[in-house]
Amino acid sequence: MKAAEMFSLKGRVALVTGASSGLGRQFAKALADNGAAVALVARRAGRLADLQKSIEAAGGRAMAVEADVTDRTAMARVFDAAEKAFGTVTILVNNAGVAQSGRATDMAAEEWRKVLATNLDAVFFCAQEAARRMLAAKTPGAIINIASVLGLSVAKGVAAYATAKAGVVQLTKAMAVELAFKGVRVNAIAPGWFVTEMNEEYLASEAGAAIKREIPMGRFGKEGDLDGALLLLASDAGHYITGATIVVDGGQVVAIRG
Ligand SMILES: NC(=O)c1ccc[n+]([C@@H]2O[C@H](COP(=O)([O-])OP(=O)(O)OC[C@H]3O[C@@H](n4cnc5c(N)ncnc54)[C@H](OP(=O)(O)O)[C@@H]3O)[C@@H](O)[C@H]2O)c1
Numbered sequence: 205m206k207a208a209e210m211f212s213l214k215g216r217v218a219l220v221t222g223a224s225s226g227l228g229r230q231f232a233k234a235l236a237d238n239g240a241a242v243a244l245v246a247r248r249a250g251r252l253a254d255l256q257k258s259i260e261a262a263g264g265r266a267m268a269v270e271a272d273v274t275d276r277t278a279m280a281r282v283f284d285a286a287e288k289a290f291g292t293v294t295i296l297v298n299n300a301g302v303a304q305s306g307r308a309t310d311m312a313a314e315e316w317r318k319v320l321a322t323n324l325d326a327v328f329f330c331a332q333e334a335a336r337r338m339l340a341a342k343t344p345g346a347i348i349n350i351a352s353v354l355g356l357s358v359a360k361g362v363a364a365y366a367t368a369k370a371g372v373v374q375l376t377k378a379m380a381v382e383l384a385f386k387g388v389r390v391n392a393i394a395p396g397w398f399v400t401e402m403n404e405e406y407l408a409s410e411a412g413a414a415i416k417r418e419i420p421m422g423r424f425g426k427e428g429d430l431d432g433a434l435l436l437l438a439s440d441a442g443h444y445i446t447g448a449t450i451v452v453d454g455g456q457v458v459a460i461r462g
Contacts, residue, residue, distance in 0.1 A: 210441040214239035217290040218438070219283070221273050221330060222300030224251035226400030227350065227430060231297050234431040235438065236264030240295060243286035244268045245279075265290070273300045273326040276333075283333055294345040295438045296334040298327045298372075301350065303402045308363040316364045323368035328375055335379065335388055344387035348437050349376050351394040351449055353457045369394075373449050380447030389446040391437045396453025398425035420455030 218235045222228035224246035236242045236259045244252045244266055252268035259266040267289050271278040286293050304319045331347050338345040354362055355369025373392055380390040397415060399407050406412055407424060416424060433450045436442045451457055 205440075207441075211435050211439045212239050213295070213435075213439055216240040216295055216438075217243070217286060217293050218295035218297065219243040219245060219286055219293045219334070220297040220299060221245045221326075223255060224248040226402060227395065227398060228297070228299040229255055230427050230430065231299060231434055232266065233259065234428075234434055235295065235297070236266055237262065238435060238439070240438075241265035241290040242267075243282065243290070243293065245271050245273070245282055246300065247272055273330060274321045276329050279326075279330055279333060283337060287337070292337055292341040292343055292345075293334055294338060294343055296330060296345070296347045297350070297434070297438075298330050298347065299350040300326065301402075304363075304365040305361045305406070307361055311364065319364035320368050320371075323365065324371040324375070327372055331375070331379055331390065335383055335390075338388050339383075339386055345389070346438050346442070347379070347388065347390045348434065349390070349392040351376070351392040353394050353396050353451060353453050356394060356449075356451070357457055376449060377447045384446050389437070389442065391442070391445060391447065392449040393430060393433050393437070394449050394451045394453070394457075395430060396425055396451075396456045398429070418456065418459065419453070420459050423454065425452065425454065 218240040220228050220232040223232045223244035232242050232244050244255055249270040256266045256268045269282045269285050271282045301323045327349055349372050351372040352369040354366040355373045358366045376390050376392040430452055433452050
């Protein structure tokens with residue numbers, strides 16, 4: 205099969221959480237550019253509407269649905285709306301997430317719960333909702349969870365975030381083995397550092413410059429650097445890949461300091 209055909213998402217329906225900024229915005233654009241109809245989900249409705257317009261102006265199909273991913277009832281309504289407009293969601297990109305910083309000994313219980321609720325609980329419940337619907341519709345599908353290199357290694361000040369992302373990596377494997385026989389693939393992408401609203405201040409600081417010096421490719425990730433991994437996992441090009449976590453980090457996680 206030709207590469208363009210293998211990677212084509214024509215006729216697929218995707219749902220991207222956290223599409224109002226950063227990585228999620230780019231994931232939605234890449235999916236739409238390659239033929240998928242995309243449901244855009246986040247809390248900032250104005251930004252989703254702008255993205256919908258720009259996808260449509262480029263000839264793609266998208267709809268904006270405002271929702272909080274930690275609200276399971278609202279998310280069920282989002283899947284209903286996407287299904288009504290485009291058909292069963294067959295690609296879920298579980299991307300919405302929040303950052304965290306601060307030492308474990310100083311962390312308030314509310315902060316811990318917020319990070320785990322958004323970065324792990326919501327990932328599970330959205331994946332569960334998507335998988336149940338794919339099974340009911342007897343359609344194959346792809347669930348792509350956005351983990352992080354901090355789910356594989358750790359740094360100081362990210363206990364809740366790293367714990368949630370490590371959970372995402374394990375959840376990906378656990379759901380993959382349960383769903384493989386039904387044709388639903390579950391994979392993860394573990395990005396390294398990408399400058400987004402989540403971390404732009406931190407990465408512009410001296411601490412950010414120090415991180416950059418440790419990245420073998422000598423730079424942070426930029427727009428488009430995750431498109432290849434995303435399209436591989438979303439399309440038929442990745443049809444025998446499940447339970448995997450693809451690291452996209454310019455070599456950072458395998459490098460030893462020095
Ligand atoms: N940037 C990096 O270096 C990096 C590295 C590794 C992994 N990641 C992961 O990549 C994902 C995207 O992060 P980003 O860097 O693109 O950050 P970002 O620009 O801050 O985007 C975060 C997105 O998540 C959405 N979101 C947060 N809480 C939500 C909630 N309760 N309900 C619905 N949407 C919610 C936000 O939308 P609203 O505020 O409009 O709701 C926003 O669209 C996250 O899972 C993050 O952990 C990022």
